[in-house]
Amino acid sequence: MDAVEYLDLLLKALLLAGVYAAMAVGMTVIYGVMKIVNLAHAGFLMLGAYFALEMFQRFHIDPILGAVMALPVFFLFGMLVHWILVRWLPKSDTPTLASLLLMFGFLLVLQNVGYLLWGTEDQSILTPLTLSSVQIGEISIAKVKLVVFVAAVVCMIVLQIVLHRSWFGRSMRALIQNPYAAKIVGVDDQRTARLTFGLGTAFAGFAGALLGMLYSFSPDFGRPFLLRSFVIIVLGGLESVSGVALGAIVLAVLETFSTAIPLPWYWHKWSFYYLPPSYQPVVPFALLVLVLVIMPKGLAGLFNRKWKAA
Template sequence: MLLGQTIINGLMIGGVYALIAVGLTIIFGVMKIVNFAQGEFLMVGMYVTWLLYKAIGGSPYLLIPPVIVIMFIFGLLLYKIVVKPVVGKGDTAYILLTVGLSIFLQNVVQLIWGANYFSIETTIKTEAIQMGDVSIQLPRLIAFIGAIILVGGLHLFLKKTDIGKAMRATAENSQVASLLGINPSRSFAIAFAIGVVMAGMAGVLLTPMFYVYPRVGQLFGLTAFVVVVLGGLGNITGALFGGLIIGLVEAFTASYVALDLAPVGTFVVFLLVLLLKPEGIFGGGVRKT
């Protein structure tokens, strides 16, 4: 039972990590930004979900369409006002900008709604599917499936649509892309907004599992980086598998080594991958720059 349950535990939390990592990946892939504020975008997504839930009610999962719209606008505005002025000013500028943004968002939210913990009423949060001795928690299963759908959808979007192709071209080489008549700034804006939307969707899917509060994004920030690097920076499907692998590593360390050493397990695997295969297990990401 322990083995089976450990695998399920790992896969389910891995789905959650993948969900958060996907947004980070698309922003990095196209813009080459390491976004330290992704956790806060997730937090904003959760607040939007919670506010809409209070206003409308119903199942939180039905709130996905309005959350997408709101987060897309939020992402575009954020890009226009904050990120655009820094484009091309180097990696460190991005890092500090997003660090500043994360501090700012966290505290503005606290300023408005206080440091209290909010949650939404839904019976789904304690439901589970029993398979023999092994149980699968329903909200986690939904998040897991959500992650797969998101990754699949995003993949198709990048492969099939014109905007997606333009974004891939920008990711490949923004100078060449602009010679081909592609506006890199537009690709950046859309990539950034999509990254924010992904965080918003993750927000919807996580709200049944976690409290909504200003620091909730901090729970996932570092793990998301690990997942993204593991999958190959900029590789969307890599992020999915990266998430699952980290989930499994964490679950196995927790079950078979020591519960409070789970983060050590994660980061040791991370370092090993960085050293042995810096382009990520699934490659395809940006190689040595």
């Protein structure tokens, strides 16, 4: 492989990281504020993709616009889910299995709804953007990837502003950093939790729509992305939005380069092999286990970790 090809891969990895970050950030805010491992995230991603598809097919709305429209719609949907299901969970400072299984049950329901509405076959959103590409020197990039990347980054920036400038963002960050102190100074945790769940769901729907423009999807669409989201938020230290960006880049680069980097292998003598492309899906899963075991406090935790075995 020559330098141009590596540059090409790096560029693709960075573009991928953008949408990965948008995908994982919804899960992070929910975990941060409520300590809920939101397995239903996969379902929200799937619904987001179908939302953009329906908008596109029925009303001829551009999928990018569809993705933006998903934000308010899924925000309300998330608040509704919180009101019906999530608020009955008892508060906990540590994630409970009950919350995990509850969200998993909801994921199964969402998936089934997906199958009932849209059947089992793969669908994809095809727009003029999908097939055209931009040529930069020897590198060609699909336009849709660029557009998706820009949309994701813009949305992340807006989120950062909301988190740091608004009343809601401040109370959210307060709850993440110190729930007790936050409640003492008068943060309404129930209301903030409801808004946070809405926000997390909104981002999931938005990211799902973006992913739907890049990949074909079925009602079972969310699961591999769910696990990728886990890898990202664990890499990012579970609770910080900026950590998510870092985690997304790390995962996207590792995944993209996994089949392009020769791996040393010893069998009677040293030699180099490439990971067969069919094994590429293993990378995020293996990384998930590795990251959880080796650096449970994320990349940042590596620098000041207190190691305690078992």
